[in-house]
Amino acid sequence: MLPVAKIARKLAAVAGAIEKMNANIAPGNFYPSAGIDAQPEVQVAIERFRRLSNEDRAALPLLYWLLNASTPEFKMSPADAEYQDGPHGSQACGNCDFAFKHVKSGTMICSQISVPIAAHSWCRLWSMYNE
Numbered sequence: 001m002l003p004v005a006k007i008a009r010k011l012a013a014v015a016g017a018i019e020k021m022n023a024n025i026a027p028g029n030f031y032p033s034a035g036i037d038a039q040p041e042v043q044v045a046i047e048r049f050r051r052l053s054n055e056d057r058a059a060l061p062l063l064y065w066l067l068n069a070s071t072p073e074f075k076m077s078p079a080d081a082e083y084q085d086g087p088h089g090s091q092a093c094g095n096c097d098f099a100f101k102h103v104k105s106g107t108m109i110c111s112q113i114s115v116p117i118a119a120h121s122w123c124r125l126w127s128m129y130n131e
């Protein structure tokens with residue numbers, strides 16, 4: 001059996017190591033397993049996300065980052081998608097499966113076309129929102 005003083009020293013050493021480890025881990029969303037099997041371009045975009053400031057990472061879900069500023073080259077242009085500033089009957093971005101809304105800012109983006117969208121707008125890629 002270890003003497004109490006020796007146990008206390010070992011516990012203090014472990015606590016110190018944990019404290020040191022925590023100091024080296026930046027807070028925020030790192031999504032450590034994200035992108036492991038993704039295409040190389042997406043892996044690069046995820047690495048760019050991880051290099052954002054702690055504040056920027058904390059304000060942005062990774063999915064929003066990937067669908068917005070980091071992947072426009074994979075999206076269709078508004079002209080090709082026949083994007084229009086108004087609905088098409090009952091179809092609009094606000095009830096489309098491809099629309100995403102940033103909760104804090106209220107900004108809407110689309111996973112299919114390369115610009116911010118408006119809830120009342122529409123394009124030919126519209127697809128019924130499924131929960």
Ligand code: SF4
Pocket residue numbers: 081083092093094096097098099109110111112113117121122123124125126127
């Ligand atoms: S696919 Fe078209 S209709 Fe759907 S959210 Fe994007 S821009 Fe709007």
